[in-house]
Amino acid sequence: MKIQQIFRDPVHQELFERDGYVVIDLTSADTVQEIARQFYNINESVPSGFSSGATIADQQVKDKLFADMDAALQADMDRAFIHYKKLGSTFLCKAPGENSKVNVHQDWSVVDEKRYASATVWIPTQAVDEHNGALRVLPGSHLFFDKYRNNNIPISYRGSEEMLWENMFIVPMKPGQAFILNHAVLHASPPNMTDKERLVIAYGITSAEAGLAFYYKAATPGSPVEKYLMPDDFFLRYHNIGERPLFGDKVQEFPYEVPAVSGEEIYRMIQAEKEKRRNIPYFREHWLKG
Numbered sequence: 001m002k003i004q005q006i007f008r009d010p011v012h013q014e015l016f017e018r019d020g021y022v023v024i025d026l027t028s029a030d031t032v033q034e035i036a037r038q039f040y041n042i043n044e045s046v047p048s049g050f051s052s053g054a055t056i057a058d059q060q061v062k063d064k065l066f067a068d069m070d071a072a073l074q075a076d077m078d079r080a081f082i083h084y085k086k087l088g089s090t091f092l093c094k095a096p097g098e099n100s101k102v103n104v105h106q107d108w109s110v111v112d113e114k115r116y117a118s119a120t121v122w123i124p125t126q127a128v129d130e131h132n133g134a135l136r137v138l139p140g141s142h143l144f145f146d147k148y149r150n151n152n153i154p155i156s157y158r159g160s161e162e163m164l165w166e167n168m169f170i171v172p173m174k175p176g177q178a179f180i181l182n183h184a185v186l187h188a189s190p191p192n193m194t195d196k197e198r199l200v201i202a203y204g205i206t207s208a209e210a211g212l213a214f215y216y217k218a219a220t221p222g223s224p225v226e227k228y229l230m231p232d233d234f235f236l237r238y239h240n241i242g243e244r245p246l247f248g249d250k251v252q253e254f255p256y257e258v259p260a261v262s263g264e265e266i267y268r269m270i271q272a273e274k275e276k277r278r279n280i281p282y283f284r285e286h287w288l289k290g
């Protein structure tokens with residue numbers, strides 16, 4: 001079954017469905033640089049390592065940040081997306097230093113991924129590359145596994161993280177561009193080894209009609225997965241990340257096992273994705289060289 005369209009441009013939709021991500025020209029450098037000022041209004045100093053505004057506990061601060069970002073970007077978002085809804089937005093900051101590396105991961109599963117995509121619209125406020133923390137991505141990997149994803153739910157690719165990192169490639173970007181990544185695609189980012197923080201605006205989006213769910217699992221081994229139906233502002237309100245949500249409608253609880261997929265099998269999947277793109281000049285140049 002095909003997932004619901006969220007991009008206005010059918011070419012963007014096609015690339016997003018094939019690769020699990022697409023990079024588009026979303027807005028102007030001036031717009032994102034203006035929004036970036038807000039970061040310094042709400043942070044007296046730059047938090048160390050990698051930090052997300054999602055963990056801010058003060059709801060008013062988060063709501064205002066989303067409202068301000070959205071006022072600046074609404075027209076650009078509406079030009080790029082169709083039949084969609086926004087799930088909130090915030091800043092992702094990478095302070096200078098080794099400890100700002102983001103390891104290989106997929107984002108939480110929050111919609112029925114057979115019918116809909118949920119995605120992050122990742123908008124750097126400055127040029128990004130391998131030195132200051134651009135994204136690394138594994139094209140096509142959004143279709144590798146079909147398990148629920150959340151903190152504490154075991155990952156299908158455990159033991160293969162290093163191979164996955166090695167097989168990703170980095171995507172340098174200019175301010176005003178947007179990297180729209182399906183929450184299921186494998187991605188990561190290197191540490192920021194420059195002396196200036198890297199600041200990104202991140203929106204959550206999904207299809208207008210998609211219902212949201214959150215699959216919580218306690219850290220205790222053997223604990224069941226608890227399914228919560230969530231309101232559309234769930235990303236904006238959930239701040240005790242990794243802990244049981246304090247809101248939402250718990251509708252199910254069930255035992256859940258995630259078998260590890262072997263390194264050989266994952267290697268085969270990666271090679272198949274590379275093979276599919278062997279004749280595409282962009283991937284030949286950036287991913288398949290060597």
Ligand SMILES: O=C(O)CCC(=O)C(=O)O
Binds near residue numbers: 092094120135188
């Ligand atoms: O901003 C980054 O460097 C990584 C962001 C990321 O991986 C995420 O939001 O899931």
